[in-house]
Amino acid sequence: MNTVDIIGYAAMIALMLSFTMKDIYKLRIINTVGCILFVIYGFMLDSWPIVITNAFITIVNFYHLTKRNN
DSSP, rough: HHHHHHHHHHHHHHHHHTTTTTSSSHHHHHHHHHHHHHHHHHHTTHHHHHHHHHHHHHHHHHHHHHHOOO
């Protein structure tokens, strides 16, 4: 297993774990970590659909996380 695979599996696990959370704040935090890992994974694979989709989801998560704290 190489570094790209490890990052991909870590991203997959973080995203799947995030959807088991009952607390929406924890869900968004863990989901954001997974999405950031997927952005890195997408860059490593030169796969723009993965990068764009997960970057967008990361921005949405950050928006909702900061909106909640205000």
